[in-house]
Amino acid sequence: MKGIKKPQIKLKVEFINCPNKCNILLQKINDNKEKEEWDEIQNERISTNKQDFSVTFAFDSNFPDRSYFKLSVQTKGSESAEFGFYSFTLGDLIICIKEKKNKLALKDPKTTKDLGSFIQISLEEEKKESYLLKMAFSSEKIKKLSSKSNVYLKFLFIDEENEISKEVWRTMRCPSKEIQWNSFKISSNDFCMGEFDHPITVECWEQKSSEKEKLAGVGEITLEEMIQSTNDYKFPLVVPGTQKKKKAKQLGIIDLVSFSKSQEYSLFSYLTTKLEIQLAFAVDFTASNGLPKFPNSLHYRDPPKLNQYETVIHTLGSALLPYQKNKNTIPALGFGGKINTTGKNINCQCFPLNGKPENPECEGIGGVLNAYQNALKHVGLHGPANFANIIKGMKVMTETLGNTYYTVLIIITDGDPCDLVLTVNALLSSSKELMSVVFVGVGDDNFTDMKRIMASQLDQKYRKNFHFVKFDENFKNNPKLFIQSALNPLNHQILEGLNLKKIKSDVN
The missing domain is CATH 3.40.50.410 (von Willebrand factor, type A domain)
Known part of the structure; x- marks a missing residue:
């Protein structure tokens, strides 16, 4: 799907005993090409009096990213050439850091043997507000529902501009006579892609015995509204197709019975x-x-x-x-x-x-x-x-x-x-x-x-x-x-x- 953001990783690299006038390239293998090709992610020009210097790179990655990256040190001048390189996956770097083996030798591009130059690495993720959410919904009455049917709620993240339509959760079914859906837990990143003020479409679906399911009503909520509300958050359920009209036909009210959030780590x-x-x-x-x-x-x-x-x-x-x-x-x-x-x-x-x-x-x-x-x-x-x-x-x-x-x-x-x-x-x-x-x-x-x-x-x-x-x-x-x-x-x-x-x- 387009538009879904991946966490951004910051890779800080300290270069030790390297040419002080060079270009540092971060490259990634292009998986979409038939032949192995390296796409450039970032190019940093270095001009300093020191042979030890640091560069910070940023790239997008998601577990389990198996992409191959390469840091390439290229000398500047009339005869520009690759001085040394280091190839890695994100998993390789993570293990090196955990084992405290984050000082790595650059390789000679001709022989692939270790050079007398090194890189020292550290990784950092862009901090994002993320919570584990727990919520439950109910309704006293929804019009036009059969007394012998079961109903459930489906939550959808829809972004027409980026062509995203993703079901993020659906509740368990409950009888239409007593509409009280079970509570559920979900990450804020999964619920609204981390965009707390982005509208979430809520669909109410009905099923009678062996008949096909039918869409009974539609509503809209945001995570920000639920966080800011006291213990009295509710939203209207309207006839499908009328939600964008000035006079939407209301079928009932959905109540947020309980809501809590706790810090979630990435x-x-x-x-x-x-x-x-x-x-x-x-x-x-x-x-x-x-x-x-x-x-x-x-x-x-x-x-x-x-x-x-x-x-x-x-x-x-x-x-x-x-x-x-x-x-x-x-x-x-x-x-x-x-x-x-x-x-x-x-x-x-x-x-x-x-x-x-x-x-x-x-x-x-x-x-x-x-x-x-x-x-x-x-x-x-x-x-x-x-x-x-x-x-x-x-x-x-x-x-x-x-x-x-x-x-x-x-x-x-x-x-x-x-x-x-x-x-x-x-x-x-x-x-x-x-x-x-x-x-x-x-x-x-x-x-x-x-x-x-x-x-x-x-x-x-x-x-x-x-x-x-x-x-x-x-x-x-x-x-x-x-x-x-x-x-x-x-x-x-x-x-x-x-x-x-x-x-x-x-x-x-």
């Missing part, structure tokens, strides 16, 4: 201080994938091409791994396979891809891919596709890690879970821990049950720490779009989990 502030990401994978070994030796199998390998499982592991793993401090500890599991244990082949719903039950962790994304490829040689495809054991196991691991780690479990599957109820229960239980589950569907299945799980309304005591994305040809040809669809929901989920645990950032 994900960037956690990542640069105490929070570590812990990545984990789980791969589907059910028979529906097809035998790996046949080209129509989802597990068929044709090096150097990657199959869909390998593509998902490589693409999402490469995006998240820069934010993980110890890159050699990635649990990689399988489910639905038949493995040999003590001379017997048994069906297993949670087994290590590397064949080491005592230590299922792999070294880097390459290690995960190697473990998966080796498992295809030794693990028989069977079934059923049960997710609950995998989720429960990762929940136990998350509990042992403590409050400085957030686990991201990526489950790659070719179909719906066979243990649907147990999977849902495992997800609800995991929602109380610092973990998220990303389901990625491969193959041609419709994933009907999975979509139903994602569309379900949860009780307020649970948070939605899971989401589903289907990997298809569109994503295969556009890795950036796939990463955004699969990983962007983590921003909200991680912050919600930290707020649930009442964990504060170390950044003031």
Whole structure:
């Protein structure tokens, strides 16, 4: 969507023992070009008597930004040339700063060896007012509603100028006889994009038994009005299509029953201080994938091409791994396979891809891919596709890690879970821990049950720490779009989990 602002990052760089007359360029790889090209973000001209100087750069970034940046020091004169460079991702810099290894050597552009020149880095996020909001609405009466219907509110951020129309929240349904919607929590950044005085459209939807939903009424609110009001904020609900007319037809009044706000820290502030990401994978070994030796199998390998499982592991793993401090500890599991244990082949719903039950962790994304490829040689495809054991196991691991780690479990599957109820229960239980589950569907299945799980309304005591994305040809040809669809929901989920645990950032 156009117009949605990303947090601005300030990168302060101290250059040590560098040419005192030079150009300093901050560049970024252009993902939209077929060939690797560097786009210039900022160009600073340096002319000083000192070989030590500092420059501050500003750029936009959002977790999990996997963009590659490059700082390039270029000498000035008749024979201008690159003196040295340093390439990085935002995740790389965050880990360097947390490990207090923020003095980095510039590389020689010809040999890529360390020069006798260095950069010392620090990162800072532009401060923005942000709150965790909690609110609840009710209404004594709304005209023209059936007494046998259920109603819910949908909140929309609409910005016609920037072509933005985004649903930010919808309440749970309640009977039209007694209209009292459950309270809900949401970040001010998610609710109004941080623009407190921007109007939020409120739609009231009605549904009678098996009939289609219909739009019953429309209203408008702003966060600023709710913050400034005392305990008596209300707004009119009018007939759809009349809200912009002078004499809008009023259907009823919506009351703000309760409202509170508390300081919310940005994900960037956690990542640069105490929070570590812990990545984990789980791969589907059910028979529906097809035998790996046949080209129509989802597990068929044709090096150097990657199959869909390998593509998902490589693409999402490469995006998240820069934010993980110890890159050699990635649990990689399988489910639905038949493995040999003590001379017997048994069906297993949670087994290590590397064949080491005592230590299922792999070294880097390459290690995960190697473990998966080796498992295809030794693990028989069977079934059923049960997710609950995998989720429960990762929940136990998350509990042992403590409050400085957030686990991201990526489950790659070719179909719906066979243990649907147990999977849902495992997800609800995991929602109380610092973990998220990303389901990625491969193959041609419709994933009907999975979509139903994602569309379900949860009780307020649970948070939605899971989401589903289907990997298809569109994503295969556009890795950036796939990463955004699969990983962007983590921003909200991680912050919600930290707020649930009442964990504060170390950044003031």
